[in-house]
Amino acid sequence: MPPNKQVSMLWLLRYLVPVKGRIAVLLLILLTTTACQLVNPQIIQRFIDTAASQGEVASLLGLAGLFLVIAAFNQLFTVCLSYLGNDVAWRATNRLRADLLRHCLRLDMRFHNLKTPGVMIERIDGDVTGMSNFFAMFIVQIVGSFVLLAGILGFMFVHHWPIAVVMAAFTVLSVGVMAAIRNLGVASSQAEREASASLFGLIEERLAGIEDVQAGGSVPYVMNRFHRAMRAVFLKGRRAWMLRVVPWNATVVLFTAAVTIVLWMGVRFYAAGELSLGTLYLIFQYTQMLNDPIEQLGNQMQEFQKAKSGLRRSRELLSAQSEIADGTETKLPDGALGVQFEHVTFSYNKGTPVLHDVSFALKPGERLGIVGRTGSGKSSVSRLLLRLYNIDSGTIRVGGVDIRTLRLEALYRRVGMVTQEVQLFDGTLRDNLTLFDSGVTDEAIMETTGRLGLRKWIEGLPEGLDTHLQAGGTSLSAGEAQLFALTRVFLTQPSLVILDEPSSRLDAATEAALQEAVNQLLRQCTGIVIAHRLSTLEKVDNMLVLGEGRVLEFGSREDLARDPSSHYAALLKADRQEELA
Template sequence: MNYVRPYRKVFYSLIFLTIATAALGTLRPFLIQKMVDVSIEQGDVQGVNKMFGLLVVLLIAHTIVSYLQTYYGGWLGQYIVRDIRVDLYRHILDLRLKFFDRTPIGVLVTRNISDVETLSDVFSEGLAAMVGDILQLVFIVGFMFWIDWRLTLVSLAVVPPLLISTYVFKEKVKKSFQEVRTAVASLNSFVQEHLTGMNVVQIFNNEEREFKKFRAINQEHTRANIRSVLYYSIYFPVAEVLAAMGVGLLVWYAAQGQIEGTISKGALIAFIMYNGLFFRPIRQIADRFNTLQLGLVSTERLLKLLDSKELIADNGTYAPDHLRGDVQFEHVWFAYNDEEYVLKDISFEVQAGQTVAFVGATGAGKTSIINLLSRFYEINKGTIRVDGHDLREFDLKHLRRHIGVVLQDVFLFAGTIADNITLGNKDITEAQIWEAAELVGARRFIERLPNGLNYKVMERGATLSVGQRQLISFVRAMVYQPRIIILDEATSSVDSETEELIQEAIEKLMQGRTSLVIAHRLSTIQKADRIIVLDRGEIKESGNHEELLRHGGFYAQLYQMQYKDALNTPAE
């Protein structure tokens, strides 16, 4: 109802149209009964013509009102669904990364598209139409009692078994629809994940095994749908048989009354028409109730997502125009699952303009540090400061605007090179893009591409090399002029020749900026002002390259194992 409120005029109009449709749809048998019993029985031709004209007007009015009800019901449903989808996507954008770590992307796609679309059916075909059917039943029963209460009771004799079968059908189909929605989410998750990782599937000749998995999931989806089809195939013939029995019982009783002169011909004709009108809404209510049930299942899923409290707390108001770039970690503890700490009592300071590198084995906590600085995750204990202010005091968008991040795995969206650099920011001009590209050494390769900045990048940048994607990410970071630069193993996936080009870009990117660097290659961290060695979430050593080598500790061992052979230079 919160989403209906902005369109309450249309909603109230829809209520009126629904009532009008139900009333107009049930007047015809009543008028025909009057025409037969009054005009025809008395041979009043003029009365027959008047009644016929009235029926034509009634039919035209019913058609117009039905059209308006259907149109406005669909219109209201589409606009409400639009608003829900916008709010849902906005909510997803505000969720912290911890939520995405454990939620399959396919599930979120299902929520934002399939489940929301189901709500459209609820508004356009379910709720309003069901209310209309119920009102139509009320009007039908009212007119039937008005004409002849005895025929009404005879006609309603088959209603109890019909209601029982409708209830059983509703419960069975509700369960099958829940299974269908679960199967759809599983299917979407599997397809999305494996299409994204298709190169891994093909590299390891895993096509047949993955196909078997898909076939099993698809089979479960099929079984869930077939169960709902089974219930439909049982219910509707049962409803038809009961409706036919009701008509037969009515004709049998009315025929005797007609013979005895206690029931008029018009009443018999009207009741046969009302019988057809009466059972059709009941069958439709059962069908629409299932649409409503399916909508309730989708609504429950959507509300669960919308009610998720895993939001990034953005209560800060500090938004300075300029940052120096001082960074302090003070006794920081952090765990992804609130049980196993991946960072333990981490403390260090980076002064504005300095370059600090982090090294350590996989899982040492290097990436966690940069994730915390960007507030992708919240720390468990301790304090992180930028320019002396607690990170939580900053306006989140303002903070991230001053932090440039270049990741090892560069993600490019389907679109142009320019779109991937600016990310849709209209304030960034083409001249600024070329200036940043020139600065990091990416201009030459961009100019060689067909259409230059307007070159269409395929999904995830599949048509570009790893080095080209990496250079684009440097341009993307540079064009926003950040004060703090984060490089997460930016050269670990490229060859030596490309690394030299990227290394030049890194040096230009870091110039005059606070830089936090994660790298496995010595060429990236050798010139750092300070190198921090991490192991199992703890700081083991800290110093510059020469100091750590002379110390002969953890860093020296890493150097001997990983860097000496790569550089072909003896350790000092």
């Protein structure tokens, strides 16, 4: 979807199509309510004229009763309008929220690295809420206001056309002024939303790092950042509000002038005997009623500016394109998959490569250990295998197929990865192990967890697999969370498994048990193990040693261990010395 600054509200109207039936009911109630509003002043007119001419009491009581019945129905219809208006708006904009979230989930990691969760919440929910507030009253107040205006002016032309001409001129001028300056506050409202998103991003970021903030004594610094962000929200919000109320202020001035002229004309015609007292009241009442739809249009003009700024930001978000283009190939060879890196160069930021001309090959069923200092590019290798990022140059093949030609779904179905950070979701233990895949049986879960040493722990829980876990993994120890992540991957029965620091969060005893389980699980697939602890790599076939993004050496683990001049042998020696110390 190409970016378009001149956004048309018609783009959002397509979300109203699925609720067109409710909109039809809403319009019917709206017309009924408008009719009630127009009829009641005429009942009062007849009541006044009847009373002034010494009419029958029965007629007056009848008119009073009719007025009360219509007023009661009008209030009932008003409540229905408000309910249906909000229902239609939220049903429509919730589809937009879903589209925004779905689109963001498909964007590449470069995009998500630049956007904090707080910012994304504001973009997906906050901006759409502004649109929802507008559409909640769009039909009720915008359409209703024009219908009411047309009715008032129509009746006035029937009763007294000179005054009706003045009222019509006021109406046309007010609507014209609001239309001419309808976009006055859109840019400022957009800046206000951006400032609000930055504030939420700051709060989310600091809360996520609360331990470091408190331990480092950084609370004053964080509060200073917070106050500056809040000041930006206040200043931009004030400017946006001042610009948004300009249309409303303009209509107030015009209405004051119109009322003065209409009342002067009405009193003059009444004094001349051309109008009855009831008709004079009717003119006054319709003049006051005329202000209501004009004022509603002014208020909705403010909501329109906020909605349009949110719409621009939503269109901007939907126009963001992932740099990861999906391929067309869907088939990979059966069984374990081989891996080839051919002269791969990659950088997170242009001009600063983290991998330089990396080449190596791993046969199906082999196990590769990757070691190197922090920042050497070990984790980047795993991210590239899953196409979380695009490479700058070179080729990566899985099962002999260039991963750029593969559909991402086909790649993810056959390749699994356990990262250093384990994400647990708010849900049952079963949901967290299967990632909400109902096709995985409880028998498969218990068999896999049995290999990893978790089965007894699960069976000891009062609710077993139905035990509820909290988001973030606070209900599990670090080791349990790591074992859960391993279970999650192996339940998908992958043909290539990447383990990024699988034992980094485990004690020595748990690591030994885990290593045996991993050895069993890797028998049916190719494995890549990234580790700092060399003991984790005792069962791998080949070693890849990285340094500053370059291949320092690649070869058989046993051969490299026997070669005293190899980098791997030096690492083994340093590791033994550390254990002895």
